[in-house]
Amino acid sequence: MRFNWNYDFVKLSKYFYTFSIVVTIAGIISLAVFGLNYSVDFRSxxxxxxxxxxxxxxxxxxxxxxxxxxxxxxxxxxxxxxxxxxxxxxxxxxxxxxxxxxxxxxxxxxxxxxxxxxxDPTIAKELERNAIYAVLLASLGIIIYVTIRFEWRFAVASVVALLHDAFLVISIFSIFRLEVDLTFITAVLTIIGYSLNDTIVIFDRIRENMRFAKQKNRGDVATIVNKSISQTMTRSLNTVLTVFIACLFLFILGSESIRMFSLAMMIGLAFGAYSSIFIASPLWLVLKNKQKPKAKTPSKTTA
The missing domain is CATH 3.30.70.3400 (Alpha-Beta Plaits)
Structure with missing residues (x-):
């Protein structure tokens, strides 16, 4: 079933930015005061x-x-x-x-x-360090790929969105003192993949619409962003809901060893569902609007 998603997503994004900023600040405070509730995988x-x-x-x-x-x-x-x-x-x-x-x-x-x-303490510290390196290297690879495939503004917006999703999941686990183990790292990297996939789908549609649209002012670009999100909304929600339902039943019926993985996936999918729409795309629009217009080349006059 297809729906008509005619909304001003760019205008609505300010509310989601506010929500993300509040959760991020709460997460930073929680991490600074309490840290993460590490399992024995990361703690000697x-x-x-x-x-x-x-x-x-x-x-x-x-x-x-x-x-x-x-x-x-x-x-x-x-x-x-x-x-x-x-x-x-x-x-x-x-x-x-x-x-x-x-x-x-x-x-x-x-x-x-x-x-x-x-x-032992040495292995615990090495696991923690390698987990951080994995996220940073993944982000670097994504920046390089998206810059080559699209442009640097798309790359910056997509990496901000995926880091936003990863950090908000970490913040929720810190605030509610949920246990962080090796499966949690797997969940965070998987969430990054899903978040990037949704973001790239929207960015690809924005790029296609930009080729054929007449851009006269900033409002025209915002219209293109809203149109592109509307065209990909059904596909994005169907993808997220399919995986979310699977993770929900794994959380309810699965074994104890994968429970935190399933919970982290559900939280990350929920954040990723709106970050591609309300974080990445509006951020690209902000960067695009700061772009200096190309200088017009003077037309040649014939004698």
């Missing part, structure tokens, strides 16, 4: 995943873990009725691992099975 320590044979609550488990006195705080969380996770800030020794397993099976659940994942 040991994470013990326990498969239970009977339901246990955090209140039942905490006194038993505290008795072990491993010298650091233990963060206990229930993934489901059958699974529990205990995260230690320090790396557990083999003796401590065995003590934990023996105590847990003796006092809480004799049939429990354990999986211990350990990350």
């Amino acid at each position: 320590g040991s994470n013990v995943d326990i498969t239970l044979t009977k339901p246990l609550t955090e209140q039942q488990v905490k006194p038993v873990i505290d008795k072990l006195d491993f010298g650091d705080a233990a963060d206990i969380s229930n993934g489901s009725a059958e699974r529990m996770s205990i995260r230690f800030e320090n790396v557990l020794t083999d003796t401590q691992e065995n003590q934990l397993k023996q105590t847990f099976t003796k006092e809480l659940d004799s049939g429990a099975s354990f999986e211990v994942n350990t990350v």
